[in-house]
Amino acid sequence: MWSAAAATRLLRTHADLHPEAAGTTVALLTPLPDLTLRPRLYQADPAGFRVPLDRVLGPVGVRRIAATATAVDTGRRRVTAVAADGSRTEVGYRRLVLATGSAVVRPELPGAPLLHDIDTLAAAVRLEDHLRALPQAPDGPGRWSAVVVGAGFTGLELATELVGRLRAKAAPCGAEGQVRVILVERAAAVGEGLGEAARPVIIRALDELGVERRLGVTVTGLDEHAVHLSDGSALPARTAVWTAGMRASALTERIPAPRDGLGRLAVDARLRVSGVEGSIYAAGDTAAAMAEDGHPVPQSCQHATPLGKVAGHNAAADLLGLPPVGFAPDPYSTCLDLGAAGAVATAGFGRTLRRGPDGFAKELKRAINETWISPPVDDPEELLRRADHRVSQRQSAPHPA
Ligand SMILES: Cc1cc2nc3c(=O)[nH]c(=O)nc-3n(C[C@H](O)[C@H](O)[C@H](O)COP(=O)(O)OP(=O)(O)OC[C@H]3O[C@@H](n4cnc5c(N)ncnc54)[C@H](O)[C@@H]3O)c2cc1C
Numbered sequence: 001m002w003s004a005a006a007a008t009r010l011l012r013t014h015a016d017l018h019p020e021a022a023g024t025t026v027a028l029l030t031p032l033p034d035l036t037l038r039p040r041l042y043q044a045d046p047a048g049f050r051v052p053l054d055r056v057l058g059p060v061g062v063r064r065i066a067a068t069a070t071a072v073d074t075g076r077r078r079v080t081a082v083a084a085d086g087s088r089t090e091v092g093y094r095r096l097v098l099a100t101g102s103a104v105v106r107p108e109l110p111g112a113p114l115l116h117d118i119d120t121l122a123a124a125v126r127l128e129d130h131l132r133a134l135p136q137a138p139d140g141p142g143r144w145s146a147v148v149v150g151a152g153f154t155g156l157e158l159a160t161e162l163v164g165r166l167r168a169k170a171a172p173c174g175a176e177g178q179v180r181v182i183l184v185e186r187a188a189a190v191g192e193g194l195g196e197a198a199r200p201v202i203i204r205a206l207d208e209l210g211v212e213r214r215l216g217v218t219v220t221g222l223d224e225h226a227v228h229l230s231d232g233s234a235l236p237a238r239t240a241v242w243t244a245g246m247r248a249s250a251l252t253e254r255i256p257a258p259r260d261g262l263g264r265l266a267v268d269a270r271l272r273v274s275g276v277e278g279s280i281y282a283a284g285d286t287a288a289a290m291a292e293d294g295h296p297v298p299q300s301c302q303h304a305t306p307l308g309k310v311a312g313h314n315a316a317a318d319l320l321g322l323p324p325v326g327f328a329p330d331p332y333s334t335c336l337d338l339g340a341a342g343a344v345a346t347a348g349f350g351r352t353l354r355r356g357p358d359g360f361a362k363e364l365k366r367a368i369n370e371t372w373i374s375p376p377v378d379d380p381e382e383l384l385r386r387a388d389h390r391v392s393q394r395q396s397a398p399h400p401a
Helices: 002-013 121-136 153-173 199-209 250-254 301-320 360-372 380-386
Strands: 027-029 034-036 050-052 063-065 068-073 078-082 088-092 096-098 102-104 145-149 180-185 212-215 219-222 226-229 234-236 239-242 246-248 280-282 333-337 343-347
Touching: 002 301, 002 380, 068 250, 096 301, 121 153, 121 239, 145 153, 145 234, 153 180, 153 199, 153 239, 153 333, 199 343, 219 239, 280 301, 333 360, 343 360
Parallel strands: 027 063, 096 280, 145 180, 145 239, 180 212
Antiparallel strands: 034 050, 068 078, 078 088, 102 246, 219 226, 226 234, 333 343
16 A cells, blocks of 8 residues: 555656656555554454555546465566456556565464464454354353464454453343463463563563463464463463464475575665566565664565555556656564553664653554554645655554654
8 A cells, every 4th residue: 555655656756757657557456455563463353454545546646456376477567366256367567566575473282273373354253253253152161161272463462352351241231250271382481572571571461461482382272162282281271363374475496596584575765676577676574674783574464564665666667768766664672462451652673672651552552553553644745745654654643652
């Protein structure tokens, strides 16, 4: 979305000087009519965490093609795509930005279809529907217990939020006291990738909310009543959610270019895919770009937005023969929601704690979720202002930091 907006912005800026700019169409090929606000999918009532793309990009003339890309022919510069009715189509391009994101890697184990995830809006809505049905479910062991697999960023946000979500469902049944949320983590500690400084805050929050931990084990299988662990034990639970491991969209494998361990395409500083003919750019979770001080970007919303803008800008600049811009994101920071126990914010790849007034991190998280990550709707001028790669997410909207 931000690539399409940034390309449109540059083409409009140069429409008077470059006749080519006026004659160029920007198209967004995507199966869904909405942008999913993916970072919010751990929260209750996820069905509304989406923004209609036609009301964001329609007013600036971006054409939406409702289809799923299945192959890219870099030599012929054509994308093969399949529409919802199964019909196949080919779309030609002069410049291509691949921004098909990432997907959680679901495990293959007995009972795997029973595992929920919160990777997509549809999956998060399925989990919400499942929780809503619990009050009508037969009583018995594990009815109010949820196992969250993976104590990384997504698992921690979900586990801490699930305590309140499950209690709200259990309360009318007088079963609030039976709610259990259990984090299962293969590593020896929670939040391994989130830094030493944040861990005591995270552990305090888990203790405050009563989130149990089973560390150093993994899931070997599950059925409708229990989750089975690698140490031979079983946790009675009717709800299990898998959050471990993300991988770049499989479409990256259709581009003949080097990829990193997460399946992301190697790109240069202007986000052009390395070693492939045909002017392809990658953005967001499909791009192995570099952030500050030689750190590869994490698969994060914080980086996906500026990556999108720079890739879109450069794709259009390339068409017009204008110089490209380099990718230079804001310094890395994180903000982890801890449900009713607050939130914790870190700065830099060293992940030092960001301190502020009481409730600062929670307020920051609220601003990110409710304002920063939402594009302007029915407001072409504001969209094009924010599509400028020099405007950061922080500058896009009011925030408490
Ligand atoms: C539960 C959860 C919580 C998160 N929390 C945070 C957070 O707090 N902070 C943070 O920075 N990041 C967070 N992230 C990560 C963040 O959401 C991603 O890094 C970000 O969404 C990546 O943006 P993207 O545009 O690259 O990909 P996506 O958001 O995945 O978008 C990709 C789009 O491409 C479409 N698509 C996929 N395949 C095809 C195809 N073959 N053809 C056509 N279209 C296709 C998809 O439908 C989707 O619309 C979270 C992710 C999850 C799942």
